[in-house]
Structures are given as C-alpha cells and as structure tokens.
Amino acid sequence: MNHKLWLLGRSATVGTHILGEKITRPKARSIDDVPVSGEKIAPEWLTAVLCRDVPGAEVLSFDTSNGSRGTSTRVAIRVDYNDVGTQAGLPTELFAKTTTAFSQRILLGGGQMIDGETRFFRDFRPRLDMEAPIGYWGASDPSSWRSIALMEDIVATRGAVFSEPTAPIARDQMEDLIRNLARLHGTFWEDSAIAVLNTPAYMLDAYLAAIDMKKRCEVGLRRAEEVVPEALHGQSERLWAGVERAITIATDDVPATLLHGDPHIGQTYLTRDGRMGYVDWQVVMRGGWAHDFAYAVNSGCEPEDRRAWDRELLKAYLDELGHAGGAVPSFDDAWLLYRQQSMFAYAAWAFTIGRAAYQPKMQSTETCLTLLKRITTAIDDHDSLGALGV
Template identity: 35%
Template sequence: MTSPLTDIAGSIGRVVVHITRERLGADRRTSDPAVVPPSARAVTPQWLTGVLCRDVPGAMVIDVEAGEGHNGTSARLPLRVVYNSVGQAAGLPTSLFTKATSTFTSRLLMGVTEIVEGEAIFYNRARPTLDLRSPRAFYAGYDPHTYRSLLLLEDLGPQGWTFPAPMTNTVTRRDAETMVEQLATYHGGLWDSPRLRAGGDLAGLRGATAWQEKLNPISYRKRTLVGLERARHVVPDEVYARRGGMHDAFMRALHLHDLAPQTLLHQDVHLGNWLRDPDGAMGLYDWQCVARGNWALDVSYALSVALPIEDRRAWEADLLRHYLDRLRAHGVAEPPSFDEAMLAYRRQPLHALTLALFSIGGTRFENKLQPQGYMMWAIERIARFVADMETFDVLR
C-alpha cells in the first residue's frame, strides 16, 4: 500500500504531463463528446452538438464563442452558442456559464484531491431531483485519469438572477431565513437517504472526514497556520491561543459526523457562493466541495459568514429553530431537538475557519483562491463565531 504523499506525487506528475500536452496542442481541441475537454476554450461545435443536441434530431451547433473569464479554484467563463434552424426552433440554450480545471493549480487542488468528482455527481444525479434556487447543468464531466473537469451551466443572468459581490450583499433577517430554508431543502431532501449509502446513486460522494483527508496531505495544516498568522489582526486572542490544537479539534468535529444522520453538504457556503433569484431570495451555486455529513457544518458556516456579528448573535437561535421547522416540512420525521442542534452548531465551524485560512496560506506564486480583502472580512466573522460558541471547549 502506498502512502498518501506517494499517491499525490504520482498524480502531480500525471497532471504535469497532461497540462504540457494540452499547451503544446496535442489535446487542445475536442470534438468527441465522450472526451472531457481540457478547458472551455477547447470545445468545438461538433463536441457541443453531441452534448447539447443529442435529444433534438437534426439540431447542430454551428458556432461557439468563449467570453472573458477569471481563474480561482477553477477557470470560469461564458460561452455563446449558435445553432442551425432546428436547434433554434427547439429553444436550445445559447448562453452558458462554464467551469473547468484547466490550469495546473486547479487540477492540483481540485483534481488530485478528487474534489471535482463530487461536483459532477451532484450535477448529474442530485441536482435534477432537488427543488433548489441553483443553476442546472447541461453537462458535468470529470476524467479521473487527466483530472480534467468541465461544467456547462445554465446562465441565469438573462432571467433576472443576480450574483452580488459578497461584501456589498447586505443580508437582512428575511434573507437569512431564505438561506436556512434553502439549506433545509437539500438537507431535508436527502436526510439519512439510502441514496447516500452503498448501492445508492450518490454513494460516490465522500463523507466529510474522507473529503478532508484528501486535502490534508497537500500541507493543509501548515497552510492553515500560515493563513492564521496573515489574518492575526482579525482573529480574537482566545482563538489564536488555541492554534496549536486547531487542526486536531477540527478533525474531532468531523469524526462526529459519523454519529449523526448523513445528508448532502455543500461545504462552501460563504457569502460569495450565494445568488439571488428574481424575487431576491437567496440560493446557492458553486457545488465543488459537495460531500455528505452532518447538517450543522453548512448551517454554522453560512450564518457565521453571511451575518454581521451582532445580527448573528441576535438572530441565530430563531434561525436555527426556523431551520428545524423547515426540516420537518421537508419530511424529516425526527429532526434534532433545539438543544441537540445548538450543540452541533457550536461544534462545527472549524471547517469554515480552516478552509478560509487555508485559502490565504499559499505561496506568493499561487493564484489567489479568493480576494484577500474578502477573506479577511470573512475570517473575522468566522473566528468571532468560534470564540462566541466556545467551539474548542465543546469539542474536548
């Protein structure tokens, strides 16, 4: 049996080989719909015809144009698609939003750790069965050999949906209620579901502990501590003082997931991943960190980041009760009691904190995973939540 570090070293070598081939042009353009393209810019009209027109006889894509995008944990850009008259008459989508692991950094972080495999499972199998305020995918592909991934998502902008910048997206009490309602929708929809267990169509989603264990070998603990030093000025003293035991406490919190009913987790519910529908209600996108585990990870993460500290302190008990009520409405016969829920809520914010610290703990040569100003803003809120909840103490 090889060690995780040996496996990762081998995977990195494979990524280097494939990225090099793609940049030299050997795999630059893709026409076969059975092949996951190396990037959104690599798709051809023939490839898109196979993916988008398969249910409309005679329809063809005759042109495709990639717009300007940006790189973070993945490369994102819009596509404009032109069809023949048959495709136009069928109303096939002409405006798409894409996500791809097209860079070395994105394949290292998202591919080698196998994170993007879960996102493909979500869009292909879970999303069609859930009533969410969230984009649907026309295609979600992942290649475990090259670590390529590509999503073609519906473009909700023309329909009046908005994607506000997180630091200017003021969250009111009613907004916060729509957030926990959305969490309860997918948590309740897959609460203790056989779909998540062996033999189920979502069994390929890793548990939260196993998901994290894929990240740990890429210097997760070290980068988290580097991030903590960089964010020291916004971290309460009582949280900073526990830095030596932070990772171990985090892993203890994850192991508690095995003692609770499993459900679908988004796992990256910071405010930058929330959208608004045409009526202003909050919804989620960017499901790249999807896993299964304890509901409280998502709820504590969402409320710790989205709400100003004083509002969160004033509203969180009522919001938690509202969340539990919505679980019942979605068919959960025995949701946690309020006291049980509050304890779980207090125990589960270290995923949010360490992930945020990890994102700012890289070298200066790496692409920034998120804007630095936003991350400091988010870390301050999450770290204060950890202090308020006495998280380290309730994890002893």
C-alpha cells in the first residue's frame, strides 16, 4: 500500500510536469537538460553530449525521421558536424528513445526501469562482445521522469532488420541469439558490477505496485484462451503461483549474472552480415541465467521447432557460457531450471494482452496471441508448474 500511495503521489507530480511542458515547450540545450522528446533538442545539446571529448567539434544541424511510440517514443536522428567533428569520426546515425507520454513515464518510472537502458549502455555495453547497439548518451530526470537513451541507429549502420514476432525463426538464428545471451551472462557471472541492479523479485514487486499484474494476467489468460493449451484454461491462480516461485528461484537460488530481462523475439534483429542481436535494454537486472534463456527460446520458437531444438539449444548455450566465463551447470540441472523459468514470459504477455485502460498498448493482439501460444505450450509440454511444485 505504501508503494501504491507513493506512486499516486508521483503520478500527480509527473502529470504536473507534463502540463508544464505542454505550456512552455522546453528545448534541451545544455548537457544537464533531459529532453522532452527526440525532436525537442537543439544543436547545442547534441554538441554537449556527442562532442564532449573532442575539443572544437560542433554539431551544425540535425534532422529526425521514422518516429514511433510504444513503451517509449522513438525517433531516428541524422547529425551534421563541423570539420573537426567529421574528422574525429563522431557518430552521425543515431536513435533516440524518450518518455514523452504520461503512461510511459508511469510504467517505466513506477516500475523502476526509467534508467535501465542508460545504465546498460554506460556501465555494461563497453565490456561486452555481443551483437547489440552502441550507446552514446543517456539521462533521466527524477522529478518529471523524463528520460532519453541516445544510441546507434543500427538500421543505418548495420543494415539491421528487426524480427517479426509472428514469423518463424530459423534454427541457426535462434542459436546465434542464445549464444549472445551466454556471452552476456558469462561476462558478468557473479560480477561485482551488477550489485547495483534490481533483482527479478524486486522488479515483480515494482510491477505489482504500478499495475495490478496478477489481475491483468487473469484477464489476459481469458482473452488468449483460444491459443492456450486446454490443461491451462482457468488456471490463473496456479500459473501466478508458478510465476512467483520461478521469480524467487531466479533471484535467490542460482548464481546471479547480468540479465537482459525482456529478451523476447520482438527485441531482436538481423544484420546485413547475418548476425542476430538484441535491442531494448530497459529492463536489465541481475538474476539467474535461465530467466533469459527460457524467455528467448519459448517466445521465439514455434512449438514444433522448440520441441525439436530446445535440448540442442541448451547445449549450445552451456558451451558458450563456459567459454565466456560462466560456471556451467550439469545439463540435467540446467534443463530443470529451463523448465522452471518459463513462467515470467507467460506473465509478461498475459498482462500485455490483458491490459487495463490505463496501460499503453505495447503490442498488437496478433503478436500477444502468437507469443502466448508458444510460451504456454512450452509450459504445458515441460510441466513447468510441476517442476516448480505448485
């Protein structure tokens, strides 16, 4: 209740800030400013954040394109520099993610995710050998919950094509994705740098305070009933108990590493060189590796493909994890964890399709149904609830 009262008070504060922004239309100019949106910036602000390490470099102009809105507001930015900036090879193809809408700020701020992507690009990305964008700047304002993450526009720089969540994925592409996760996990296996991050249990509590996630999952299970295995119909209470138990295991019972946190197939892309990578690092956290592995495999593979591939994918993951510095569990122990960790993916997509009027529409109904079919079929196939003892 205290967290809910806190969020109610924060909602009033954020709403007041948004009203003031609409009246004053502030434009970011100094490095201390957090932009309202990717369009509400000035060349001086881009100079401050992009040219800070190159004396004499200056942004002369910029233009924006390809705007879209979901959990954040996104826009591509093309930058022109003076000769000093150009000769220094400063980035010209950028992508900005901001929180412009009230619903975005409450979801990400109330859910303790407002600076997740900023933290990933600043503190962790430089150490990683994996396919992911490079970050250039990030900031958030603790009062208004404005935020910005400024990163590489991988469509322009790498010819990236984002995965269509409802389309099947090839076996080699899925293996590339899980090997990426293994390099992420192995690099930060029980690393002291991740101690500052929230855990899956903390994040679940934050979601519950910001949104009645359990109720939204119950509604989502009903809305998706046509694609959910019959054995799980009407089992919202048991499924939620499974979610809570799985989150406890991921938080307390296994070695912690750096997690993407939300590695569903819609967060992935294919480069012109044939590499698969991950975007949207807003939900980075510390916890057990299987949280990411199960989410990626079960959201990405059609049921018949997953049944044919998941054991070999797990072996590939464990092989890469060992090379990247992680402590490799036995296959049997890893398989049990995989079965158990299928649950958060269910909760994420059940609450998305079960959204209330105050939640932003983050995904299409078709995407929600496709991923819930894959995920709940995996839960049924693997008897994940039985593996969790619920």
